[in-house]
Amino acid sequence: MKKVKNTIVKYKLFFILAGLAILLLLPLVITKSVYMRHVCNVLIFATLASSLNIINGYSGQMCLGQAGFFAVGAYTCAILTTNYGWSFWVVWPVAGCLAALMGYLVSLPTLRLQGIYLSFVTLGFSEIIRIIAQTWTPVTGGNMGIKGIPFPIIFGKELFKPHDYYYILLATLLLFLFITSRILRSRIGRAWISIREESNAARSLGVEISRYKSMNFTYGAFWAGMIGAAYAPYVNFVDSSQFSLDTGFDALAMVVIGGQGTLIGPIIGSVVVTVLTESLRFLQYWRFVIYALIIIAMMWVRPQGIAGASNSILAGGKIRRSSRKKAISRNR
Amino acid sequence: MMSKNRADAPVLLEARGVCKYFGGLKAIENVDMTIRKGDVFGIIGPNGAGKTTFFNICTGVFAPTKGEILLHGENIAGLTPEEIARKRMARTFQNIQLFKFMSVLENVQIGCHINTKTRMFDAVFQTKTYKKDEQYIAERSMDILQKIGLEEFAEMKAGNLPYGSQRKVEIARALALDPEILLLDEPAAGMNPNETMELREFILQLNEAGYTIVVIEHDMKFIMNSCNHILVLNFGQKIFEGAPEQVKANHDVQVAYFGKGIIARG
């Protein structure tokens, strides 16, 4: 296992380039539109789960309402492009920023609330957004939703086939990974992680935890909004049922199964969960039973997830015995 | 530095009439304290005397019910711990609070937080500020680890280290703040006599290097041998403040520590 890890680290650049090449050429290999749709779904959920991972995995806050930010992004995009005729490329960052603003507002109570109370606020926020989307008919279309969201146009070409749209979603995910990995390598990322690991110690070292928590929330919400905005034209139709709490819980399950606190974790999680639920579609309700059992089993066996940060409090709060012994003997 | 006349040194940290009540419990009652630059200042007292509470008031964990804490003459009572840390006052904890799952190096790197200025923008575009900061952090944290003698454990998870070394990591992390004043809460707790000796040497070295140090400790020998000025607390009240020899000779302190009966007989 360690050998594999070392090899990966050694040829990191090679692996990244190879992965990129595969991802770029994927639409040429997969010819069927149906399969490409699944790939696009994976990308959407991977980005959504990753944005949640920023909040839950890196700063250790417990956000349960990521669907709310996702909805803000999707509805902003849908409303502005469909009803007001804005260009997708303008709306995209606007939607992200609006979601970020929402994230900031939701995070304000974090100055006073901790732990589970924060979770409740995010949960309530997500539900409020959904109910507003369901009931504010003149703007959001109410139960009817918004239909016929225009596809983005690039170089005069309308991107409506999943094969083309794939690149927008891929670009979103890659951009996210690029920017986030840079932030994580700076003092901001370290401050987030220090808050997750031991907030009292972080405070004693001068990390302004409320500011960093709120920054973290805003950043996570921003990306949820971005992917929401990219999602709306892709499905061409939004209504409130797409943004229920279950969507948020799905994203959460992907983060948890894939692994919290690493960049790759949520991506693996979204691949695993999407492949599983799609391939088991014929089982109807049983597939959710299996899905639920996997979540529980994961928590029992490997709480940090498949590729989760083992060097973290997320791994269940225990330090592995063997490495501890080694350290002591080495010290002597 | 200790050998110089203490009274000449400027006052660094001062407590004036500090009180802290938890409901009806008077945890700290009217405590005064003067710490001068270059001190190794000891705070002692029997269990439950309010030492740690007093410490927590100084570092902003609690706001005092009454009274002032002055750092360089500026009242810092009621500020948050992070604001106080920014005023270059660092601390360690009685029950070690390391980032146990992170490497020793990362622990110290987080300590450099307040001395760097990277913002989101800098981090994303890797601007000059970012590069300068990262270089500073890398150099400074390695430097500190070397000074403390932990460089061989730099890559190891902090939680995997033996107890004594964990204490050292905590101190190293606090030093990364570049503090003027360093507050150590029972640094020798749980250490064996050898480790305690080493720690004493280490604290004296730090003091030589110009840090003002405040220590809470149970170990009388440790305090008497390392501190130049001692505050004695009992039941939340100050019962004495003075040089180690004076503390030893003081009747109230003896009563607090050994009880009345023994003194009378002895």
Added chain:
Amino acid sequence: MEYVVNQIINGICQGAIYALIAIGYSIIVGVVGMVTFTYGEIVMIGAFAAYYTFQLVGTNLVLAILASFAASFIVGGIVYKLCYERFFNSPRHISLLCTIGFSILIKNLAQIIFGPDTKPMINIIENKSYTLEAFGISIVIKQLQIMVLVLVIISSVALTFLFQKTKYGIALRAVSQDKTAAYMVGINVRRTAMVGNCIGCGFGGVAGILLSIYYYSCSPLMGSSFSMKAFSSSVLGGLVDIRMSALGGLCIGIIENMGIMISSATFRDIFAFGFLIIVLIIKPTGFASSGKNRRVKSEKG
């Protein structure tokens, strides 16, 4: 004016059921020390247990209450074994996710076993209403509402008796206040926590019957919206304080019905959550005095 008073009465009645749900919820949170997301599903199990009892034995309310208490009690035991017992010393998100997983599990198993449709509940009580004339206002109270209120009051009294007077209740209170101290004085913390969790779930089940009777229906998906109500009420009451949680439930019931008055019924949940968020921002500990739930607040999460 008449409308207002009647809406308030509706609110009180609905709030009373919410209060019962919230009581069960805050027992669980208090005794186990962790937050649960399976609670809505347990309420649903209670409702279905009653539904099938009515189907099989006929309209025997006492039997139905016993059946749903028992069913929820048993499911509560499974939840405890699966989601809590292993994770007492782990970070809280682990057990939280387990409960989310378990809730998905029950919800879908219920759809497989009971069928996905909403089932009509039998009218177990005559649809009769009494009209009171006072101060020139005619107040309408349904017989059903009276019955629900009486049942809620009976269960609350039973619970108070259990918690205040029996040895087991005192052990439960001790565990919910301080697990370590309870352990020191020789209480079997794990078993007590388990039984406490099951009792909380049992009350959820009883609330489930009342809900299904009140709305004349039960469905496998009824849980989630009521579990949100339970969270809201007990967060409002400071999570572990049982009496305050009951008060929180009442408040939410009344506020919802007042909200419906000034807008439409679809906005009902917005009022509940909006109120909750405002209260949390003003006073994070809810109605409870701030010292009481320091323990839950200080836990890492």
